[in-house]
Amino acid sequence: MSSTIPLQQFDPQQLKMWIKQQALDLGFADCVIAKPTSQEKEMPRFLDYLDKGYHADMHYLADNLDKRANPELLVPGTKSIICVRMNYLVEPPQPRYVPFAPNSAIIARYARGRDYHKVMRGRLKILAQKIRERVGEFESRPFADSAPIFEKAIHESAGMGWTGKHTLLIQKKSGSFFVLGELFTSLDLPEDSPVTAHCGSCTACINICPTQAIVEPYVLDARRCIAYLTIEYKGIIPEEFREGIGNRVFGCDDCQLICPWNSFARVTTIDDFHPRHGLDQLSLLDLWQWDETTFLKCTEGSPIRRTGFQSFKRNIAIGLGNAPFSDDILNALEHGKNRHDEIVNVHIDWAISQQHQRKVKLLSK
Incomplete structure (x- = not known):
């Protein structure tokens, strides 16, 4: 010292x-x-x-x-x-x-x-x-x-x-x-000076948002934001946003991924930010198999705990509903019915309906 x-x-x-x-x-x-x-x-x-x-x-x-x-x-x-x-x-x-795998489970980085x-x-x-x-x-x-x-x-x-x-x-x-x-x-230190903004006329982040949550430059409507809907919100997600949510089960990075300034993004030097439990490569079906004990174990010390088990399953159900038709997905959803709370079951029913519609389209080709 x-x-x-x-x-x-x-x-x-x-x-x-x-x-x-x-x-x-x-x-x-x-x-x-x-x-x-x-x-x-x-x-x-x-x-x-x-x-x-x-x-x-x-x-x-x-x-x-x-x-x-x-x-x-x-x-x-x-x-x-x-x-x-x-x-x-x-x-x-x-x-x-x-191009990305539609059956993968996307968790914000x-x-x-x-x-x-x-x-x-x-x-x-x-x-x-x-x-x-x-x-x-x-x-x-x-x-x-x-x-x-x-x-x-x-x-x-x-x-x-x-x-x-x-x-x-x-x-x-x-x-x-x-x-x-x-x-x-309480230290009296010299302050630093602000920098100028450099977004210019670019609107890439506004245009890419799957649910049009950026209602005008610099204004985000949380009611439409995938990050809010999949993390903070605990209720029934409006149907108008479910397709836009796609396979995102916790948060969304789209507005950042499209930003030209992130071509300069730096990688972390902090090991704590490295993925745990394969959370950067799990499929929707992998996560669907998690019971509450597994969820609590795999999210210990993780921000994912914030959403809670039932809301996490709700989000995965939406992802499965948006996935290409699969007998495995349909069977997993039907097996999961009535194993969760009423809010999750609403989304399971929707996902099953979506999978049946895709099945009909495949058979009609």
Whole structure:
């Protein structure tokens, strides 16, 4: 452990650069310093978003509006926010329009390994401890998509990237396949400067969305979003979206896969993000065979736990309904009837109907 040097003896710029290097050494892909300045400019657009119901049943988004507008209310005494990001790709992405196996089960790339919330918070705590060993005591609190703040706006204000038309942050040299985290601190550090946006006239992410969830540039209607429908939503998924969901059983990467900036996407250096239990190569039928015990075992420490067993089976049933006709699929669906809750059974019935329709078409050729 290095000897503690009183904070007042540090040159703020030098301390900032030292912190950034520690962050990189811990596996963070980038680190910038933001100030907890007022986010009031974000509020009118956010209130309009809520008023239009685009947040679906994520009613918690309407809570703590005062803290969203003023991050200093969230952690009193905060003078600087250390903003970091982690790349989570384990291999360069294939664009969605490249031919894929329709019977494969697609899980969003961020969710194939360990829950990034745990990874992010753990390393932010280590970063705080490293700083403490260097400069002495200071106040700090880590967040990873877990606080009522305008997270992307804070990162954007310090040059982490710009918000793309799909509403995700884009970094010019790394694309958008990364997750964000923050360390609120009482340290008074020089802030970084924002960068310019570079989406231009491109609308690829808007055009590719299977359910037209990006209703206008920079505005996402969660009620139509596959990520929301397959993860957050626990009810009966409207039929109008089921075909668009295709074989995606947890989340969706399409708007990122089509983005030209992701030709520069970087792979992760963090082993925790590597797929567990073959989640990057399982078929829909493989997952359909999982019972709740297997689900709980294979999703321990995984973000997939968030959706719950029954909703996961609901999503797989939709995928099987969208798959090419197969006697194995039809038999598996019929065998699964009445083994789940009412919501899952609604989707099983739909999937069986879809499979029968495809069978009729095959026989009529």
